[in-house]
Amino acid sequence: xxKALTVKGIEAAKSQASRYEIADAILPGFxxxxxxxxxxxxxxxxxxxxxxxxxxxxGSYPATGLETARQLAREAKEQLTLGNDPTxxxxxxxxxxxxxxxxxxxxxxxxxxxxxxxxxxxxxxKTQSSYLGILxxxxxxxxxxxxxxTKSGGQIMRRWAGRRxxxxxxxxxxxxxxxxxxxxPAMAAATYRVMMSMWSWAxxxxxxxxxxxxxxxPFSKTKTPDRVKSRAHVLKPEELRVVWSVMNETPYPFGPYxxxxxxxxxxxxxxxxxEWQEISxxxxxxxxxxxxxxxxxPHLVPLTPTMMAILRDLRDNRISDRFVFTxxxxxxxxxxxxxxxxLDAKAAxxxxxxxxxxxxTEMPLTEIAPWRVHDLRxxxxxxxxxxxxxxxxxxxxxxxxxxxxxxxxxxYNRYEYLPEKRDxxxxxxxxxxxxxxLVPAGVTxxxxxxxx
Numbered sequence: 001x002x003k004a005l006t007v008k009g010i011e012a013a014k015s016q017a018s019r020y021e022i023a024d025a026i027l028p029g030f031x032x033x034x035x036x037x038x039x040x041x042x043x044x045x046x047x048x049x050x051x052x053x054x055x056x057x058x059g060s061y062p063a064t065g066l067e068t069a070r071q072l073a074r075e076a077k078e079q080l081t082l083g084n085d086p087t088x089x090x091x092x093x094x095x096x097x098x099x100x101x102x103x104x105x106x107x108x109x110x111x112x113x114x115x116x117x118x119x120x121x122x123x124x125x126k127t128q129s130s131y132l133g134i135l136x137x138x139x140x141x142x143x144x145x146x147x148x149x150t151k152s153g154g155q156i157m158r159r160w161a162g163r164r165x166x167x168x169x170x171x172x173x174x175x176x177x178x179x180x181x182x183x184x185p186a187m188a189a190a191t192y193r194v195m196m197s198m199w200s201w202a203x204x205x206x207x208x209x210x211x212x213x214x215x216x217x218p219f220s221k222t223k224t225p226d227r228v229k230s231r232a233h234v235l236k237p238e239e240l241r242v243v244w245s246v247m248n249e250t251p252y253p254f255g256p257y258x259x260x261x262x263x264x265x266x267x268x269x270x271x272x273x274x275e276w277q278e279i280s281x282x283x284x285x286x287x288x289x290x291x292x293x294x295x296x297x298p299h300l301v302p303l304t305p306t307m308m309a310i311l312r313d314l315r316d317n318r319i320s321d322r323f324v325f326t327x328x329x330x331x332x333x334x335x336x337x338x339x340x341x342x343l344d345a346k347a348a349x350x351x352x353x354x355x356x357x358x359x360x361t362e363m364p365l366t367e368i369a370p371w372r373v374h375d376l377r378x379x380x381x382x383x384x385x386x387x388x389x390x391x392x393x394x395x396x397x398x399x400x401x402x403x404x405x406x407x408x409x410x411x412y413n414r415y416e417y418l419p420e421k422r423d424x425x426x427x428x429x430x431x432x433x434x435x436x437x438l439v440p441a442g443v444t445x446x447x448x449x450x451x452x
Contacts, residue, residue, distance in 0.1 A: 005032055007066050010040060030073040032061070039216045042069035044076045048085050056086050057210045060217060064204040072204075090206045105207065107160040107168065111137050112147045113207060114198045125291040129269070134187075134194045155180055156195060165202070166212045170221035181225055189225040196224075235379045239368045241435045242355065246346045253325040254339040256310050261373065263307050263429060265380035265398055267294060268373050273332045274324040276315070284308060285418070288399075299399045302422035304429040340373055380428055387431055389424040397421050 002025035003009070013022060015038045024030040029045045042058040058064065058072045076086035119131045120139070132138050136154015140146040149157050159176060160168065173195065181188035196219050202208055203217070235243065247258045261271045270288050279286050286301040293299050303311070311324070320326045325333040347368055377398065384394045396417045 005030070005066060005070075010061055010066065013040065024070070027070055027073055027077070029077070030070055033214070035214065037216055039214070039220075041214055042072070044073040044086065046076065046080055046086065048087075049080070049083055054085070054087050056090065057213045058206070059204040060213055064200070068204060072206075105165050107163050107165050108137070108147070108157060110165045110198065110202060110207070111135050111157060112145075113205075114201060115139065115147055116145060117205070118201050124296065126269070126294065130190075131194055134191050135198075155191065166208060168218055170218045173218055173222050177222075177225055185225070189227055192222075192224055195219075233369070233371055233375050233378065234382045235368075235371055235375060237435055238365050239371075240379070240432065242347050242350055242365065242368060243343070244432065244435065245355075246343055246350060250343065250346070252314070253327060253333045254343070256314055257325045257333060258339075258343065258373075258376075259310055260307060262376045262380070262432060263304065263310075264301055264425070265377050265428065266299075266301060267377065268336060270299075272325055272334070272336070275322055276318070276324060277322075279303070279311065293399060295399065297399070300418060300421070301397075302418060302425055304422075304425050306429050306433060307425075336373060344368070383431065384424055384428055387424075387427040389427060390420075393417065393420045393424050397424050 002023050004026045005022065005024040009022070010032050013032070013034045015034055015036055017036060019033060019035050021031040021033050021043070024032075031043050031045060033041045033043050035041070040061040042061065042064060044056045044058060046054060046056070048054055056076055058069045058076075061069075064072075079086045079089055115132065115135070115137060116139075119128055123131060132154075133150065134154060134156065136150050136157030137147040138150055140148045149161070155176060160172075173192075177188050177192050180191055199217060199219060203213055244259075244262065247255055247262070249255065250258065257271065260274075261268065264271060264286075266288070270292055273292055274286070278288065284303045286303055288299040288301065290296050290298045314324055318324070320329045323329075323332045327333055327335075351365055351367060381394050381398050384397070385391060389397075
């Protein structure tokens with residue numbers, strides 16, 4: 001007697017010397033296929049309008065879940081009722097994403113399909129940016145439906161463009177991830193997850209050939225790179241003093257960008273994507289819209305006098321009607337790694353020139369410990385409690401909002417905590433500017449910030 005397919009049943013199914021099928025009692029024709037290799041796939045058996053038996057591969061398990069596969073089988077059945085052959089429909093879909101005749105889908109064509117059919121349609125804006133950066137591709141502004149390589153990052157497109165997607169092996173994946181891991185351990189894990197997500201999506205969407213879908217995935221012979229341990233680096237007062245003095249003399253856009261990053265304690269992309277329309281000059285607040293925050297909630301950032309002075313200076317000399325920080329006028333600023341290296345080099349020059357950053361009983365600096373842009377945010381959230389700011393308010397300042405603050409109550413709470421957040425940022429502002437008494441605390445005029 002047939003039984004309904006269940007996840008538990010599929011997990012328990014053992015491979016045999018030859019391939020066999022397990023039928024589903026809920027949807028006739030829908031089967032789980034267990035291969036001698038141990039791989040398990042989904043298929044839909046049917047009779048074509050011209051009375052020929054066919055089997056349509058729906059994806060592999062567990063990349064394609066039971067309910068997803070069953071729904072794909074229902075959609076195939078619906079195509080039959082319309083007089084269409086589901087297998088032929090799948091071939092049409094494969095052609096639409098880049099296959100032509102017997103020419104196999106290339107990695108860049110796969111990325112194009114993944115970007116337009118999944119990333120830009122299914123993912124949140126912030127996640128889209130992350131995926132595009134890791135893939136190394138973005139929509140071509142000149143040609144609709146096409147992609148272009150990004151100038152930086154994205155080793156997948158850079159290394160594998162032009163190669164057949166179905167020819168990528170577990171060895172290829174291990175080598176690429178290994179090379180990335182040597183330089184950027186955290187990026188290696190992120191790249192692996194995006195690649196596996198793209199391959200699983202393509203399998204589920206029926207983009208790969210049936211023969212390829214029935215073989216073990218190349219990811220079945222690899223493993224996700226170990227997660228990088230959370231960093232806990234906090235800049236010392238003497239380090240902050242040197243870094244801030246260099247920020248104060250760095251040209252637009254990165255000088256004022258790094259200053260606002262340090263003062264607001266917000267995330268790198270949130271400050272980089274700051275738009276003029278997000279600032280309320282009368283209320284002295286900055287509203288980050290939900291599509292630009294990590295937790296998907298709008299976030300109000302009170303603006304202190306130092307922040308306002310920086311922003312007014314930039315407004316009086318702005319080069320874009322939309323973005324506060326930009327080099328192209330058409331998009332927000334990027335190139336943070338290069339800017340950070342320049343900042344580090346200038347700080348090293350300052351130390352070599354005799355300025356050690358020390359004051360009072362502090363130990364003179366000979367060098368600044370390696371730090372990342374995100375450490376400015378961590379430093380602020382670590383020091384604020386010592387200034388009399390509660391941990392709860394620090395979380396509100398940095399937009400670490402728990403589930404209890406979501407929904408309508410979250411909307412009211414973000415206004416309710418505005419005075420506390422303003423007080424916290426004022427204390428942090430005074431602390432940070434107080435460190436730099438040896439450096440003019442006022443904002444350098446925009447004209448003086450321009451690169452020579």
